[in-house]
Amino acid sequence: MGFLRCFGQQLRLLRMSRGLTRAELGAKLGYSEDMITSVELGRRIPRPEFIDRADAVLDAGGLLMVMKEEVARARYPAFFRDAAKLEAEAVELHVYAGKAVPGLLQTEEYARAVCEMWLPLLDPDTVNQRVSSRLARQVIFDRQPPPTISFVIEEHVLRRPLGGWDVMRGQLEEVLLRAQQRNVVVQIMPIGCVEHAALDGPFTLYETQKGQRLAYIEARNDSRLFSERRSVREYEEQYGILRAQALTPRESLGLLEKMLGEL
Numbered sequence: 001m002g003f004l005r006c007f008g009q010q011l012r013l014l015r016m017s018r019g020l021t022r023a024e025l026g027a028k029l030g031y032s033e034d035m036i037t038s039v040e041l042g043r044r045i046p047r048p049e050f051i052d053r054a055d056a057v058l059d060a061g062g063l064l065m066v067m068k069e070e071v072a073r074a075r076y077p078a079f080f081r082d083a084a085k086l087e088a089e090a091v092e093l094h095v096y097a098g099k100a101v102p103g104l105l106q107t108e109e110y111a112r113a114v115c116e117m118w119l120p121l122l123d124p125d126t127v128n129q130r131v132s133s134r135l136a137r138q139v140i141f142d143r144q145p146p147p148t149i150s151f152v153i154e155e156h157v158l159r160r161p162l163g164g165w166d167v168m169r170g171q172l173e174e175v176l177l178r179a180q181q182r183n184v185v186v187q188i189m190p191i192g193c194v195e196h197a198a199l200d201g202p203f204t205l206y207e208t209q210k211g212q213r214l215a216y217i218e219a220r221n222d223s224r225l226f227s228e229r230r231s232v233r234e235y236e237e238q239y240g241i242l243r244a245q246a247l248t249p250r251e252s253l254g255l256l257e258k259m260l261g262e263l
Contacts (some may be wrong), residue, residue: 003074005042007067012040014058043125045075047131060212075133079223083204083216086225087137091147092207094239096198098154100162101171103134104141105151105178111135113163134191146183152242155191169263176256179249186241187246188255198242205232207238 015025015036022036029036029050038044046054048068054064056063076084087093088106097101100114111134115127122130140147161168178185189196202214215235217225226232247255 003070003156004045005213007046008040008042010064010067011036011054011058012063014054014060014063015040018058023137025054025057028057031058034095045067045129047074074078075129075136077220077221079221082225083218084133084137086206086214086216087140087204089207089208090140091209092149092205093140093147094150096152096202096204096239096242097157098198098202099157100147101153101175102112104137104149105171105175106134107167107170107174108135109167110163110174113167117162129215132140141178141184148183148233150185150243152187152189152246154189158188158256163233165263169260171261172256172260176253176260179253179256184257185249186252187243187249189242189246190255195245197245198238199237203235203238205235 015022020028022040023033026033026036030053031050035044038043039046039050050105051064051068051071054060055062057062073081073085093104094212095104100106101110105116108131111131115122115130140149153175158172169216175186178184186201201217201219206214206216211231212227213236215232217226226235246252
């Protein structure tokens with residue numbers, strides 16, 4: 001959050017140098033006084049359009065705009081920032097999920113339930129920030145040209161009603177909707193499967209535009225990104241076998257529809 005406070009201080013200094021109150025700046029930008037206050041104090045992460053308008057209105061000469069990329073990175077927990085950058089630029093993305101619905105597929109309600117269950121408890125501002133950043137990542141589904149995206153999700157993840165059954169219904173509908181996109185494949189690993197290639201936990205595989213392949217694993221507030229070919233190949237092998245062990249995409253769609261019908 002240190003960078004956000006630094007950005008907020010720059011905004012405050014520029015505003016004061018132009019003789020504007022927070023309310024006056026807010027009116028010029030089309031935002032509330034509370035929003036300006038929160039940004040200046042480093043409690044809210046401004047969107048790119050906010051930064052562009054503020055730079056122009058305050059005649060900052062690009063001083064604020066040059067910080068847009070770092071402000072965007074600050075919306076994510078420190079342990080996820082490198083992965084978020086890779087995700088946003090990947091041409092291929094493959095996710096094995098064994099604990100919760102993958103962040104890219106989460107609805108706002110499900111994401112909020114997950115963040116509010118985190119221990120030690122997160123403060124309300126951090127919860128809002130993490131939910132917002134999780135939803136912002138989903139622009140990947142609308143990218144052109146579209147990346148190839150696949151998920152292998154444990155069945156028990158889709159049957160655990162985090163946030164309540166109403167929240168879970170909406171979440172299952174979202175997974176079903178995404179699974180019907182041409183560039184997205186969703187497969188479910190059934191509870192009854194007697195073989196499993198990835199008992200050591202969830203992971204994500206990326207391929208960049210330059211053809212580099214990487215693997216990412218995450219545990220609590222720590223993460224690790226693998227780029228060494230031998231390590232990445234091990235995760236690729238696991239994922240390939242997982243896909244063979246899981247239900248086919250068509251079978252997975254059928255199970256999702258069945259689960260929704262049971263709610």
